[in-house]
Amino acid sequence: MSISANDPTRKTWLQVPENSDFPIQNIPFGVFLTRDDIITIGTRIGDTAIDLGALHQLGYFEGIPLTDDIFLQDTLNDFISDGKKTWRLVRNRIAEVFDANNDKLRDNEEHRQVVLFGLDEIEMQLPVQVGDYTDFYSSKEHATNVGTMFRDPENALLPNWLHIPVGYHGRSSSIIPSGIPIHRPQGQTKPKDADEPVFGPSQRVDFELEMAFITTDANHLGEPIPIDEAEDYIFGLVLFNDWSARDIQTWEYVPLGPFLAKNFASSISPWIVTLDALEPFRVESPKPEKKLLPYLQSTGKKSFDINLEVFIQPENGEETRVSKSNFKYMYWNMSQQLAHHTVNGCPVISGDMMGSGTISGPTPDSYGSMLELSWKGEKPVKLKDGSERKFIEDNDTVIMRGYCQNGYRIGFGEVSTKLLPVFEPKKK
Numbered sequence: 001m002s003i004s005a006n007d008p009t010r011k012t013w014l015q016v017p018e019n020s021d022f023p024i025q026n027i028p029f030g031v032f033l034t035r036d037d038i039i040t041i042g043t044r045i046g047d048t049a050i051d052l053g054a055l056h057q058l059g060y061f062e063g064i065p066l067t068d069d070i071f072l073q074d075t076l077n078d079f080i081s082d083g084k085k086t087w088r089l090v091r092n093r094i095a096e097v098f099d100a101n102n103d104k105l106r107d108n109e110e111h112r113q114v115v116l117f118g119l120d121e122i123e124m125q126l127p128v129q130v131g132d133y134t135d136f137y138s139s140k141e142h143a144t145n146v147g148t149m150f151r152d153p154e155n156a157l158l159p160n161w162l163h164i165p166v167g168y169h170g171r172s173s174s175i176i177p178s179g180i181p182i183h184r185p186q187g188q189t190k191p192k193d194a195d196e197p198v199f200g201p202s203q204r205v206d207f208e209l210e211m212a213f214i215t216t217d218a219n220h221l222g223e224p225i226p227i228d229e230a231e232d233y234i235f236g237l238v239l240f241n242d243w244s245a246r247d248i249q250t251w252e253y254v255p256l257g258p259f260l261a262k263n264f265a266s267s268i269s270p271w272i273v274t275l276d277a278l279e280p281f282r283v284e285s286p287k288p289e290k291k292l293l294p295y296l297q298s299t300g301k302k303s304f305d306i307n308l309e310v311f312i313q314p315e316n317g318e319e320t321r322v323s324k325s326n327f328k329y330m331y332w333n334m335s336q337q338l339a340h341h342t343v344n345g346c347p348v349i350s351g352d353m354m355g356s357g358t359i360s361g362p363t364p365d366s367y368g369s370m371l372e373l374s375w376k377g378e379k380p381v382k383l384k385d386g387s388e389r390k391f392i393e394d395n396d397t398v399i400m401r402g403y404c405q406n407g408y409r410i411g412f413g414e415v416s417t418k419l420l421p422v423f424e425p426k427k428k
């Protein structure tokens with residue numbers, strides 16, 4: 001089925017600001033609370049949010065097999081379960097309804113009143129109920145930098161890294177949408193030269209610049225997903241800030257890997273940009289440096305050219321861009337990650353979220369974490385106001401943005417999270 005929603009020549013009757021991340025060719029999916037306190041599934045064109053529940057009730061999806069309440073839900077999980085064919089039909093129809101030459105909704109004031117919202121009239125929610133969250137470690141530059149800092153520059157990559165998309169199971173309960181502040185975590189750390197560990201606020205709170213993909217129901221227990229079919233089960237992507245406490249991590253991670261250093265928060269951008277919308281931006285993944293086992297051999301362009309940026313904004317200050325990276329640097333692509341994740345028969349369902357791992361590029365200004373940008377605190381990063389950062393300070397806001405650009409622009413908006421001081425219990 002063709003993806004007519006991607007027609008680059010299409011114009012819409014809605015106002016779209018120049019350089020918007022959300023032209024009519026994007027049509028992402030999200031969940032929002034309206035001015036009337038109603039939760040609904042929606043999309044966005046320019047700076048207009050569109051209530052898909054209302055649009056469906058008014059008959060605009062006639063002819064597409066959808067249950068009556070499919071968009072009147074507080075998560076996208078059921079819609080995602082409907083599968084790729086339905087996602088395409090719905091995106092194509094939305095493109096038609098908002099096409100500049102289609103007067104049906106354009107000239108119906110009454111319908112527009114209930115379907116369209118300004119961004120200041122809505123509050124974005126978590127778009128899916130995340131059943132399981134897995135985090136990979138798929139950027140060779142990031143793995144090399146971390147291995148160089150913490151182990152041995154000569155053997156920075158562990159022997160398995162070029163053969164396996166390394167990952168671990170994370171915690172979905174602390175995945176939050178953009179705009180929700182978090183507290184500096186406390187935990188156990190072992191200061192250098194100390195004999196015993198201490199308890200207190202993490203002194204090394206960091207971001208990780210990642211993207212995450214969201215799956216549909218993919219397989220049953222015991223069934224691997226072949227690599228060539230993996231993309232059929234990927235609904236779309238979001239920006240993903242995988243908050244990390246480096247000092248807690250250093251003390252706890254041997255022998256079983258990340259735990260409390262990682263599970264206090266991961267923030268996502270609220271609009272899921274579909275894999276279909278990213279079609280025009282396909283690129284080759286880096287060439288494998290080792291011959292891969294057959295189940296990991298992928299063919300064709302399985303990566304995407306997505307520009308990524310990280311900004312730090314001190315309280316009441318202006319933003320400073322501290323990193324500029326790209327999703328295409330990922331050594332392991334999403335198809336390889338999903339094929340590997342399920343090769344032992346592990347089931348993947350609608351709403352599962354798979355983090356890419358920190359996306360660092362080849363140059364020091366493209367590193368995806370403060371750990372690398374400040375080289376574990378040895379080279380502080382200068383902000384516009386003259387202050388310096390080794391890691392993230394209280395009341396700093398970390399903002400990540402991402403977009404593709406090639407003739408037109410398809411963007412992700414942003415994920416913005418403020419780091420508050422340590423949580424203080426209310427006095428009784």
Ligand code: CA
Pocket residue numbers: 135136208210242355357358
């Ligand atoms: Ca991570």
